[in-house]
Amino acid sequence: MKIFTTRSEIQQxxxxxxxxxxxxxxxMGALHQGHLSLIAQAKAGNDVVVCSIFVNPTQFxxxxxxxxxxRPIDADIAKLEAAGCDILFNPPxxxxxDGNEHWHLNIGQLEFLLxxxxxxxxxQGVMQVVYKLLDIIKPTTLYLGQKDYQQFMVVSKMVEMLGISVQLVMCAIERETDGLAMSSRNIHLTPVDRQHALILSKTLNWLKNNFNIKNVFQxxxxxMAMxxxxxxxxxxYIEIADGKTLLPANEQSTSIVALAAARVGKTRLIDNVVIV
Incomplete structure (x- = not known):
């Protein structure tokens, strides 16, 4: 695997x-099996696979x-090499x-929901850095995880608005055997926190199994009580939303997703499940 730290080198x-x-x-690094499943899909569908590791300050x-x-960069490099990644872009x-930049793209209410x-x-920070990365790499296909469902929609909207030539693929959530969605943040969970964190996936699955569009509010x-x-x-929050707009789901929704966020101990986790 080749490693580049500057735009000019990787572009060349x-x-x-x-x-x-x-x-x-x-x-943003701290790679787990969820990230590696994206690498595998990229590898199956392309000649060259590029992964970037960059903890982006503007989205925090x-x-x-x-x-x-x-930021376990050495461990991340070993995982990428084992997964057969061709190129790592790891810029400072x-x-x-450059410290004097302004970015704002009006994507409407999608930015302010959930x-x-x-x-x-x-x-805005997510779009700013993804735009930069797409401009540098110029990929054929961009692979993003379903766990950040809203992020996928935000990036899709940006790509559409700016006319960027790239195909987007949403990759399914990878879960631990007990249902916990894989996340780089899970490392901060204590053993007790981790058990409590299972309530997120349990509740989302309960919503999916008991879904009735006429009874969304209840x-x-x-x-939420669970x-x-x-x-x-x-x-x-825990909300049942239209999968195409993230506005509240209604009887006209052809795609429906349930999304949740919670702090477990000191760690903030998100999760979702596609209902329809």
Missing amino acids: HLTASGGKTIGFVPT TNARDLEDYP VTEMY EGEFRPGHY LEQDA LQSEPGVEPE
Whole structure:
């Protein structure tokens, strides 16, 4: 696997191998099987697989979260090599930002729903860095995980609005055997927290198994009560939404997803399940 830390080097390398399809997996590192499943899909569908590891400061709304974000780069490199990744792009912050930049793309209410309500400004930072990465890598296909469902929609909207030539693929959530969605943040869970965290996937599965479009409000109320009753869990939201807009689901919705976020101990987790 080749490792690049500057834009010019990776662009030069990719230009020299022109004509090949490029599958791109952007990450912030602390890789787990969920990330590696994206690498596997990219590898199956492309000539070249590029992964980026960059802890993007502009998408953190809490300075402490940025400081605490895990950065096990040596372990990540070993995992990528074992997975057969071709190229790693691991730039420093100074390579990605010049310190005097302004970014804002009006994507409408999608930015302010769910995660956007609890993390204002987060999605502007996500779009800013993904735009930069797409401009550098110029991939054929971009692979993103379903666990960040809203992020996938935000990036899709940006790609559409800016006319970026790339295909987006949403990859299914990878879960531990007990149902916990894999996340880089899981490393911060204590053994007790981890057991309590299972209430997220249990509640989302309960919603899926008991779904009735005529009873959405009551289902959401019952699901919130389930989360609130679990020790050490502070739910932020659990909502049944239209899978194409993330507005409240209704009888006209052809795609429906249930999404949840909660603090478990000191760790904030998100999860979702596609209902229809």
